[in-house]
Amino acid sequence: xxxxxxxxxxxxxxxxxxxxxxxxxxxxxxxxxxxxxxxxxxxxxxxxxxxxxxxxxxxxxxxxxxxxxxxxxxxxxxxxxxxxxxxxxxxxxxxxxxxxxxxxxxxxxxxxxxxxxxxxxxxxxxxxx
Numbered sequence: 001x002x003x004x005x006x007x008x009x010x011x012x013x014x015x016x017x018x019x020x021x022x023x024x025x026x027x028x029x030x031x032x033x034x035x036x037x038x039x040x041x042x043x044x045x046x047x048x049x050x051x052x053x054x055x056x057x058x059x060x061x062x063x064x065x066x067x068x069x070x071x072x073x074x075x076x077x078x079x080x081x082x083x084x085x086x087x088x089x090x091x092x093x094x095x096x097x098x099x100x101x102x103x104x105x106x107x108x109x110x111x112x113x114x115x116x117x118x119x120x121x122x123x124x125x126x127x128x129x
Contacts, residue, residue, distance in 0.1 A: 004068065004119065005063050005064055007115055008059045008060075008062065008063040008067065009059075009060070009063045011059055011111070011112060012056045012059035012063065013056070014056075014108060015052045015053070015055055015056035015108070016052070016053055016057075016060075018104070018108060019048075019049040019050070019051075019052030019053035019056060020049065021049070022045045022046060022048050022049025022052060023046050023049035023050065023053070024049075026041065026042035026043075026046050026049075027042060029101055030042065030045060031099070032100055032101035033095070033098070033099045033101040033102050034097050034098065034099035035095075035099075051082070055078070055079055055082055058075050058078065059075070059079065061075075068119045068120075068122050069122060073120075076116050076119045076120050077116075077120065079112060079116040080112075080113065080116035080117055080119075080120055082112070083109050083110070083111075083113035083116060084113040084117075086105070086109035086112075086113075087106060087109035087110045087112075087113050090102065090106050090109060091106070
């Protein structure tokens with residue numbers, strides 16, 4: 001993949017923005033998902049926000065390193081598992097009337113699963129090769 005660094009930077013930025021929103025505005029997130037606001041929803045939204053910020057940090061750190069194939073496998077595999085399981089969980093529990101936040105999360109999770117799946121299955125594009 002030619003633009004690995006740019007894609008990882010974009011993905012990290014997206015994750016941190018969503019993570020901060022989940023961390024500091026869990027009530028608004030629950031409303032945007034068309035869920036009734038409870039203390040449990042707020043807690044789980046904040047925990048999901050913490051996970052997003054953690055994965056954003058790992059993507060930000062490796063954005064300029066060779067990633068793909070055997071390089072950066074731990075980061076790529078961790079992101080792949082997080083994204084794929086998140087997308088499958090959203091699809092499995094898809095609400096009858098999804099709010100806009102459900103669609104945003106599904107696009108982010110599915111996009112991350114595709115991006116990190118491609119990184120996992122190919123070698124890095126090293127400069128000069």
